[in-house]
């Protein structure tokens with residue numbers, strides 16, 4: 001990598017906020033952000049890291065910052081740590097909202113929404129007050145779709161479309177399973193998408209997917225799709241907790257990198273999955289943050305892919321997932 005000091009055409013520094021920076025995902029995310037994996041080799045980054053105001057978080061974050069420093073990343077121009085959301089979002093052009101409690105043993109999804117929802121109200125307000133007006137926000141903390149929904153309601157001065165939630169991990173999991181099953185490279189799998197909510201109700205759609213140019217359903221059969229693929233993708237998070245004793249962190253961070261990279265720089269015509277505020281497409285009520293196939297057009301914009309003819313099964317699966325999003329929206333009505 002060219003040293004920024006000698007770089008002929010360096011872009012302006014991007015201020016990037018990461019919340020929950022001392023957590024598991026943070027530890028995998030920050031180093032790749034600082035290395036240039038998201039904004040490219042011509043764009044320096046300044047990290048603005050938000051953590052809870054408690055001695056343990058501060059202590060861990062201090063250690064993470066020492067390691068970032070020790071990497072001597074040429075593109076990392078500075079690191080600020082704080083427990084004040086407004087300070088963390090000050091001038092931010094890209095925001096990763098990771099900080100939230102993971103689901104505890106015995107906790108229902110509704111309990112998790114009750115615990116984490118208020119965080120995203122406060123952070124939406126702070127983003128509205130302090131971030132760049134064209135900031136791009138990616139919500140990772142669960143339940144990510146509904147947290148993004150809460151967040152944009154509290155940031156009325158920033159375009160709603162700039163608030164997204166992460167379903168790229170579900171798409172990446174789909175691609176990895178298809179590549180492994182067919183023995184083809186992951187990059188030959190195109191057009192796999194995940195619709196709906198980031199939950200077990202998600203619809204992992206391979207109807208229009210091709211693998212090395214061949215329709216996926218010419219290479220895998222319906223039994224494998226229904227009996228292995230769908231449950232494997234939907235339950236992957238649980239399987240990783242069982243195997244590792246901790247929730248997926250490196251793969252979640254990697255998906256967050258993929259999501260923001262493509263949003264910022266474009267997806268080169270490829271279909272990718274983002275959960276975005278619905279514009280009413282496919283009968284999804286306007287405003288719900290729902291997973292859709294999108295194309296990122298390369299200028300920090302994305303478009304929901306229109307005109308897809310979903311099968312009867314696809315429609316039913318999407319409806320079920322959207323119903324869950326509606327129930328979650330109802331559950332957080334008091335926070336809006």
Ligand SMILES: NC(=O)c1ccc[n+]([C@@H]2O[C@H](COP(=O)([O-])OP(=O)(O)OC[C@H]3O[C@@H](n4cnc5c(N)ncnc54)[C@H](O)[C@@H]3O)[C@@H](O)[C@H]2O)c1
Nearest residue numbers: 020022023024025051052099100101102140141142169252
């Ligand atoms: N969307 C996805 O695909 C996906 C995948 C994996 C994990 N997740 C979610 O990401 C979140 C983080 O996971 P993790 O493994 O890093 O958890 P973690 O518990 O290791 O880290 C979370 C961090 O957030 C901090 N935090 C909590 N509340 C905060 C607040 N109000 N402000 C700032 N920081 C705060 C905590 O102190 C902690 O350091 C969880 O909600 C998890 O369920 C989402």
